[in-house]
Amino acid sequence: MLHEIEDLEIERTRVPGRPETDSAPPVLAYFELAVDGDPAQYASRLRGVMDAVLQIAASESFDDDDDLPVGTIPAWFRGVCRDGASPEAFAAEGRDRYSERTGSEPWNLQNWLSRFDPDLEVRGWAWWDLTRAPAGEGRLRLWADTWGEPFFAWEDLRWLLYACGALTVADPVLTKPQVWAGEVSV
Numbered sequence: 001m002l003h004e005i006e007d008l009e010i011e012r013t014r015v016p017g018r019p020e021t022d023s024a025p026p027v028l029a030y031f032e033l034a035v036d037g038d039p040a041q042y043a044s045r046l047r048g049v050m051d052a053v054l055q056i057a058a059s060e061s062f063d064d065d066d067d068l069p070v071g072t073i074p075a076w077f078r079g080v081c082r083d084g085a086s087p088e089a090f091a092a093e094g095r096d097r098y099s100e101r102t103g104s105e106p107w108n109l110q111n112w113l114s115r116f117d118p119d120l121e122v123r124g125w126a127w128w129d130l131t132r133a134p135a136g137e138g139r140l141r142l143w144a145d146t147w148g149e150p151f152f153a154w155e156d157l158r159w160l161l162y163a164c165g166a167l168t169v170a171d172p173v174l175t176k177p178q179v180w181a182g183e184v185s186v
Contacts, residue, residue: 002121003118004118009054011126026148028175028180029144031132031169031173032140034168035166039132043186053113057150062117073109075089077163080163082108094163098163102171130143131143131185144172154172
């Protein structure tokens with residue numbers, strides 16, 4: 001999927017809060033996740049990383065051989081990525097759950113950032129919203145625009161969700177935006 005600079009800027013406006021209901025695409029995907037602790041604190045971590053990475057994606061050149069600047073990426077996220085410093089406990093536990101679930105190593109930060117390159121078509125999703133799941137306490141739903149595609153690249157998102165401290169991350173479910181509109185944002 002191609003993410004133009006304007007698309008990234010619009011996506012970034014949705015990160016801090018709920019988008020307008022009438023702006024929803026015909027189909028959305030959600031990822032149900034369980035979090036340990038305060039869902040608002042989890043949401044703050046998730047939104048902080050997304051805001052920073054979308055700002056980088058919209059403003060930096062991915063064409064250079066140089067590493068992208070990471071000073072705006074929260075330190076705890078830089079620390080949990082492969083070759084990072086000592087991660088905070090919630091992130092280290094999320095990293096371990098990610099590895100258990102996928103059999104993969106933690107992501108290298110620069111490799112993960114490269115997924116947001118506007119000229120590549122590797123990221124198959126765009127941030128839509130984060131809501132409380134109807135399933136109960138400690139359950140959230142990350143909503144994404146996948147352009148209606150039932151199969152799309154999202155391993156980068158799975159890494160982020162676990163690194164933020166998710167206990168579990170379910171595979172995506174496509175649904176009509178009315179389902180999202182009936183839920184409460186975190």
